[in-house]
Each structure stands twice: as C-alpha cells, then as structure tokens.
Amino acid sequence: MHSLAHSLARCALANGARIVVNSPVSEVIIVDGEAKGVRVSGDSLLDDKTIWADRGVILNTHVKQIPDLISRDHVNTTFVQRIEDLSLKGGSLFVTNLIVKELPVYKDAPEEFSPDDYPVGMSLHCDTDNVMELMRTIHSFRMHPEHPDEYAGIWYxxxxxxxPTRGRAKKAGAEGHVITVNLQVPAPEYHRDGPDAVNKVKDEIVDNIKTVLRQYAPNMTDDKYIATPTNTPYDSEFRNMAFVGGNWEGARSSQDEWWSNKPLPEMARYRTPIAGLYHCHQTAYPGGLCLIAVPYNLMHILIEDYPEMKKSTPDWWYPSPWHITDEEGGTK
Ligand SMILES: Cc1cc2nc3c(=O)[nH]c(=O)nc-3n(C[C@H](O)[C@H](O)[C@H](O)COP(=O)(O)OP(=O)(O)OC[C@H]3O[C@@H](n4cnc5c(N)ncnc54)[C@H](O)[C@@H]3O)c2cc1C
Incomplete structure (x- = not known):
C-alpha cells in the first residue's frame, strides 16, 4: 500500500500538484448549496488555511467523518442519522508480526510446508463452531477472545x-522470517471495557496467538521468536485519521452496507447531498480491497458532472465498458 501511495504522490507532483501535510480539513466551504473548497486546521502552514476547488471537492475520509465536516445548515438530520447508524462491526484486526528464526512446521501436514515451497497464507483454528463462537464473543459480548481456544480463524x-524484499529481517541480512497474523477483535468504539481495552492486554493476546500456533506447529517454542511488533485497531485509528474502528474494510461487510448500498444507496455514485462534494474512500463503493476501483469509478461521475474534464484526461485513461451513465439510468 505504501508503494502505491508513493507512486501516486510522485505522479501528482510531476503533474504540478502541491501536497500539503499536517493540514487536516476541518470544514467544507459551501456557498449557495455547492461545495467550493475546504478550510484546514489552524496549525497548517497554508497561509490562508483555505483551499478553493475549481471543480469538485473530493473527500478521502471515512463516511462517518463527513457530518463533522459539513455545517448542519446544509444537510438534513435524517442523512446525518443514517450515517451515524452505519455499523463498524466486522473488520477490526489485531495485527501482530511474528519475526521468527524458523517457519512453523505443522505436525499434521509437514510435507505441505517444505522450505522450498512454503505457502504464503493459511488460516488456523478455523472450523465453523470456532468462528461462530468468536463472532459471538466479539459482536454479542463486545469482548476480545480471552482463552486460546476462542482464537478462531487466525490468518497467517x-x-x-x-x-523476499518484504521480509524485514531478511532485508537487514539477518536470519528469519516475518509472519503477519490477523485476529478479529471488537471495534474500539464498541468494546465492552472501553476503546483501549485490547491495547491493555496486547502482550497477553500475542502469547495466546503463540500458544495456538504451537498447538499445530510444535517447533514454535518461545526461543524461535526474535520480536513481535503489534498493531491494534486502536493503534490504526491514531496512525490514520480515516481508520475509524481500525477496520480494514472500513465498515460492516453485510449486505445492507455493502456493494451498491455502500456506504448509503444515495452515495453509491460518490455524490453526496451537497452539489460538488464527492466521497472517495474505502467506505465508498465498492470498498476495501477494490481500492483502485473507487477513484476509477469516481472519474466517470466527475466527467458526467464536469464534461470539460474529458479534454484533460490522459491518453492512457479509458472509461469502463460497464459504467452506466446517468443518461442510461445509472443513478436511478
Ligand atoms: C490491519 C489491516 C490490514 C489490511 N490489509 C489489506 C490488504 O492486505 N490488502 C488491501 O488491499 N488492503 C488492506 N487493508 C485495507 C487498506 O489498508 C485500506 O482499504 C486503504 O488504506 C484505504 O485507503 P483509502 O485511501 O480509501 O483511505 P485511507 O488510507 O484511510 O486514507 C484516508 C486519508 O485521509 C486522511 N484524512 C482523514 N480525515 C482527514 C481530514 N479531515 N483532513 C485531511 N485528511 C484527512 C487520513 O489521515 C488518511 O491519510 C488493510 C487494512 C488494515 C487496517
């Protein structure tokens, strides 16, 4: 993800963009019902703390942050309530990176894990009963799993x-491998014991993950671990303002909040109730893991709303043959 962001930044700079960091947008400027620009925080190095848009204003923020950026004079309370009602359940991942001296050898299938052809990914402790129990712990009891038996569907x-360039230990010339482990936990906002509850038991959770791993791969004794840097959903929220819930999918991945319902049916084509204000984030359609589709789809909408943009699209850009224009009934 980092390499992608860097390529985009370099491309933007080469095309004359100016990138301003540490300047969070605090408000969308709306004139006569139309978005005209944004105001940024007082700490910004931008002189007049304002950026005017000559066409649309595009927000790359979590959908739940949108109401805070728009004066309530311009949106109705139903719209705000519908955004507040969106659920964050489902994708808040506790991530620990196991930097290990050797790879796990799974006792039930050692031949599947030969060093020359070691699988990239796998999931442990993942039968339906285990997963259902974990979902109940997280979503009904609003708790993280406490006992190793509850650690269902851990991905490695x-x-x-x-x-090979991704292995930090290897890159530094050291022995070892990096195994990223993901475990679902409650969104910090919903945790029974408060938003920092998982952070308080970080070490315990890492120990439990090691215990589960050792049940399947007995060679993974404590001496095999070099380090275990860990990132919780709460950490993600502090690192990245738009990771509300620390949710890798942005919001709940159930039918009523997914696909063309994402984030709300009336925003599925990136337009908001404010003319000239667009939403382009993983909480927009189609969402997490289809990331390039979000700005690509948005381009079609912008070209419909600002036909002059068509003249400045580069030669390599082409419209999707599947896009249904407004004229063809797309918005309907
Ligand atoms: C644990 C985890 C694992 C993941 N694994 C994968 C994976 O393997 N593959 C994959 O494809 N995806 C993965 N994802 C998902 C992926 O990281 C996200 O979908 C992606 O980063 C979303 O990109 P985005 O540009 O929509 O939003 P973001 O990356 O959230 O970017 C939004 C930006 O806007 C900034 N911002 C927010 N509010 C303001 C404001 N008011 N003013 C100015 N700036 C603001 C934020 O600081 C941020 O820089 C993972 C996510 C997590 C948390």
Whole structure:
C-alpha cells in the first residue's frame, strides 16, 4: 500500500500538484448549496488555511467523518442519522508480526510446508463452531477472545515467502522470517471495557496467538521468536485519521452496507447531498480491497458532472465498458 501511495504522490507532483501535510480539513466551504473548497486546521502552514476547488471537492475520509465536516445548515438530520447508524462491526484486526528464526512446521501436514515451497497464507483454528463462537464473543459480548481456544480463524501471511524484499529481517541480512497474523477483535468504539481495552492486554493476546500456533506447529517454542511488533485497531485509528474502528474494510461487510448500498444507496455514485462534494474512500463503493476501483469509478461521475474534464484526461485513461451513465439510468 505504501508503494502505491508513493507512486501516486510522485505522479501528482510531476503533474504540478502541491501536497500539503499536517493540514487536516476541518470544514467544507459551501456557498449557495455547492461545495467550493475546504478550510484546514489552524496549525497548517497554508497561509490562508483555505483551499478553493475549481471543480469538485473530493473527500478521502471515512463516511462517518463527513457530518463533522459539513455545517448542519446544509444537510438534513435524517442523512446525518443514517450515517451515524452505519455499523463498524466486522473488520477490526489485531495485527501482530511474528519475526521468527524458523517457519512453523505443522505436525499434521509437514510435507505441505517444505522450505522450498512454503505457502504464503493459511488460516488456523478455523472450523465453523470456532468462528461462530468468536463472532459471538466479539459482536454479542463486545469482548476480545480471552482463552486460546476462542482464537478462531487466525490468518497467517508469510510475507518474505511472497516477496523476499518484504521480509524485514531478511532485508537487514539477518536470519528469519516475518509472519503477519490477523485476529478479529471488537471495534474500539464498541468494546465492552472501553476503546483501549485490547491495547491493555496486547502482550497477553500475542502469547495466546503463540500458544495456538504451537498447538499445530510444535517447533514454535518461545526461543524461535526474535520480536513481535503489534498493531491494534486502536493503534490504526491514531496512525490514520480515516481508520475509524481500525477496520480494514472500513465498515460492516453485510449486505445492507455493502456493494451498491455502500456506504448509503444515495452515495453509491460518490455524490453526496451537497452539489460538488464527492466521497472517495474505502467506505465508498465498492470498498476495501477494490481500492483502485473507487477513484476509477469516481472519474466517470466527475466527467458526467464536469464534461470539460474529458479534454484533460490522459491518453492512457479509458472509461469502463460497464459504467452506466446517468443518461442510461445509472443513478436511478
Ligand atoms: C490491519 C489491516 C490490514 C489490511 N490489509 C489489506 C490488504 O492486505 N490488502 C488491501 O488491499 N488492503 C488492506 N487493508 C485495507 C487498506 O489498508 C485500506 O482499504 C486503504 O488504506 C484505504 O485507503 P483509502 O485511501 O480509501 O483511505 P485511507 O488510507 O484511510 O486514507 C484516508 C486519508 O485521509 C486522511 N484524512 C482523514 N480525515 C482527514 C481530514 N479531515 N483532513 C485531511 N485528511 C484527512 C487520513 O489521515 C488518511 O491519510 C488493510 C487494512 C488494515 C487496517
């Protein structure tokens, strides 16, 4: 994700964009019902703390942050309430990176894990009963799993197996591998014991993950671990303002909040109730893991709303053959 962001930044700079950091947008400027620009925080180095848009204003923020950026004079309370009602349940991941001296050898299938052809990803402790129990713990009891038996569906990704340059230990010339482990926990906002509850038991959760791993791969004794840097959903929220819930999918991935219902049916084509204000984030359609589709789809909408944009699209850009224009009934 980092390489992608950097390529985009370099491309933007090469095309004359100016990128201003540490300047959070505090308000969308709306004139006569139309978005005209944004005001940024007082700490910004921008002289007049304002950016005017010559066409649309595009917000790359979590959908739940939109009401805070728009004066309530311009949106109705139903719209705000509908955004507040969106659920964050489902994708808040506790991530720990196991930097290990050797890879796990799973006792039930050692031949599947030969060093020359070691699988990149796998999931442990993942039968339906385990997963259902974990979902009940997280979503009904609003708790993180406490006992190793409850640690269902833990995903392991062996990064340097996929791409040797991703293995930090290897890159530094050291022995070892990096295994990223993801475990679902409640969104910090919903945790029974408060938003920092998972952070308070970080070490305990890492120990439990190691215990589960050792049940399947007995070679993973404590001496095999070099370090275990960990990132909780709460940490993600502090690192990245738009990761509300620390949710890798942005919001709940159930039918009523997914696909063309994402984030709300009336915003599925990136337009908001404010003319000239667009939403382009992983909480927009189609969402997490289809990221390039979000700005690509938005381009079609912008070209419909600002036909002059068509003249400045580069040669390599082409419209999707599947896009249904407004004229063809797309918005309907
Ligand atoms: C644990 C985890 C694992 C993941 N794994 C994968 C994976 O393997 N593959 C994959 O494809 N995706 C993965 N994702 C998802 C992926 O990281 C996100 O979908 C992606 O980063 C979303 O990009 P975005 O540009 O929509 O939003 P963001 O990355 O959230 O960017 C929004 C930006 O806007 C800024 N911002 C917010 N509010 C304001 C404001 N008011 N003013 C100015 N700036 C503001 C934020 O600081 C941020 O820089 C993972 C996510 C997590 C949390």
């Amino acid at each position: 990704i062996v990064h340097d197996q996929h791409d």
